[in-house]
Amino acid sequence: MIYDKCIEIVDRDSKVYSDFARIPYYPLAIKKGRGATIEDMDGNQFIDMLSSAASLNTGHSHPRITRAITDQLENFISYTAAYTYSEPLVALGEKLCSITPGEFEKRVVYGLSGSDANDGMIKMVRAYTGRSKIISFVGSYHGSTLGALSLSAISLNMRRKIGPLLPDISHIKYPNCYRCSYEKQSESCNLECMNDFKESLATYMPPEEIAAVVMEPIAGDAGLIVPPEKYVKELHRICKENGILFVSEEIQQGFGRTGKWFSIEHFDIEPDIIVMGKSMASGVPLSAIVARKEITEALGPPAHLFTMSGNALSCAASIETIEIIQDEDLIEKSKELGEYVKERFTEMMQKYELIGDVRGKGLSIGVDLVKDRTTKIGNKEAAAKICYRCWEKGVIVIFLASGVLRIQPPLVITREELDQALKIIEESIVEYINGDIPDSVLDIAKGW
Incomplete structure (x- = not known):
């Protein structure tokens, strides 16, 4: 070549x-x-x-995506959703609420990248619970804005020289069966990898101070690691028992990528919040947070908005993306x-x-x-x-x-x-x- x-x-x-x-x-x-x-x-x-x-x-x-974008271009590209309303924004919200897991009333908020969606999620869980601490995982990558970077634990170069990150964010080990820290096989596993988290809750991390656990159901940039189903279920159980919100971070794995709409569905769990981005608009910048209605109501306007978030062009592309995934x-x-x-x-x-x-x-x-x-x-x-x-x-x-x-x-x-x-x-x-x-x-x- x-x-x-x-x-x-x-x-x-x-x-x-x-x-x-x-x-x-x-x-x-x-x-x-x-x-x-x-x-x-x-x-x-x-x-x-x-x-x-x-x-x-x-x-x-995809020809249907380019046609949807072209059709929307002929009407209008964007008029900020901070002050006005648009049919594409509403129609997409309706679709997102219908395809995300959870038999409860939901609300949607839009952004432009997975990074800003994670920042919005941080605001949301802290406001709703009145707690400040958030748990993420070693090896996770949640984005490059300050909040998303604070959740991430994958690269020293992303953290060097930029001063303090957000406080009260801790990281626990992601369950990696191939490189099990306890040298267990699946048949002998008793979720020893969960013991570190349980011990931390019992000794130095009061569970009543934790707002949320943020988990990629498949750890993407850590090496596409799939955790044991029983680990995810036990983690979810601990969260529910202690009033901790369970956040499924689906930016990389969402929209059919894993053989489900969202990867958390492989574990038969209803998360309180889903964070999404990347493929949701087939290459047009768009992100979203879908959460229980009562969680979103903890924030008042204008707590999380951007001039171009939920713009008609991106929403039109995302609506067509969902329909293509369904139709094909x-x-x-x-x-x-x-x-x-x-x-x-x-x-x-x-x-x-x-x-x-x-x-x-x-x-x-x-x-x-x-x-x-x-x-x-x-x-x-x-x-x-x-x-x-x-x-x-x-x-x-x-x-x-x-x-x-x-x-x-x-x-x-x-x-x-x-x-x-x-x-x-x-x-x-x-x-x-x-x-x-x-x-x-x-x-x-x-x-x-």
């Missing part, structure tokens, strides 16, 4: 765009996308296994194709010691690369080289955590496209094992 125009754009980018706002993997400059494929500025074609960080569940430029049965497709992809990677795991674990729900799958299967130490170098070689061969995939391949293609991807992408990923794994990928690519493929 030739990348002359892409390299030129990367060079121009370096002169105007701040380094701290990007995580580099390869010099990909996108010209256009359709469905599950991308074309770069040099005309090279790629199968997209990333979905723009899981924000394009309906794929690139993308939730069931995500479930079926996800099982197929996990099966294929499990077959590779039997052939290559490099793969330590394959996990996930629907089309949200982590392939954990390790230095050896005994220590389970992540192999970040292998992941970086494999992702770079995949890009060279026409597949877009990145890695997370200490070396987990992030497999999150658009839900509209075809079986043929998946097969071709999986073939290239396996070829790249073999080339890494054979030492055919030079160390020089590590100067470019940095990752998290």
